[in-house]
Amino acid sequence: MDHLGQELKLLQDPPNGTKEKPAASCKELLLAHPHLADGYYYIDPNQGSPQDSFIAFCNFTAGGESCISPTQNQVPIKAWLRAYTSEDTFQWFSSLPGGFMLEYQSLSTVQLRFLKLHSTLATQKVSYSCRPHPEGRKLQLEKEIKFLADSRDQSYVTTLQGCTLDNESSVMDTIFHFSTEDLTLLPLRDLTVYHNGDTSHEFGFTVGPVCFS
Structure with a gap:
């Protein structure tokens, strides 16, 4: 009825x-x-x-x-690991100087909750960009990355190969595609890269819109 x-x-x-x-x-x-x-x-x-x-x-x-779309969708490419308080740690981007939590244009908590009630699937894409520094080109270290879920008490974890390009002025892009029926997970709210000693590693992110269907 x-x-x-x-x-x-x-x-x-x-x-x-x-x-x-x-x-x-x-x-x-x-x-x-x-x-x-x-x-x-x-x-x-x-x-x-x-x-x-x-x-x-x-x-x-x-x-x-x-x-x-996010209010601010671009994290510029720079050596963010140098701003970490210590090595062998994760530190959320929002806690770094110049960092911020991911907010979404004109989308209040109430409206987001009701939009999820009208939906069964959420998707979002993030482009990870990195540029090797001359002194770090031979390290070839893997990077462990976390993305904070909308619930704030869960996160996606993945591993990315080190940024090792022959041309130091080039940028390497990797696309992460999130798709879930657990609507508490999206949109993404924060991100972090594990500090494994490669302070010369330069990286940034472009965060795409969250889509509900």
Whole structure:
């Protein structure tokens, strides 16, 4: 009955993705308007007043994903390990000078919780970029990396081969693709690289949008 009620509401007064008539999610907007083009639209997951609706990128090509970008998506490439307090440790990027937690554009805690209730899958991509320093090119050390989950009490851990390029001015990129039905894990909130003594290692990250479907 609830499902039929929602369908009737969509037929009688369909959302159009504007500030005044936002959809609960991009998927709902796609159901109301099957021929809309991919782009930015207003959504209001908690379905209260449209005043707290926010803009999301709707990927209708992928079936109606609701994608929200980080407020700051770029961690510049530099020798971040030198800012660590000690070796043989992990230290979250947000605790370093110039570091920050990953926040997402206009997405409140309440709206994020309701967006997850409308979704069954979350995905996100991160590009890890590194550039070897001349004095560290021969170390070829592996790097252990952690990504802090949205729940703050869990993290993804992975190992990356050392950044060893013949051309010291080049940058090597590695793409991490996160996809989960456990919606407590995304979006990502922080990241860290294990300090294994290679202080010359220069790295940075580009954090992509989190997409719910």
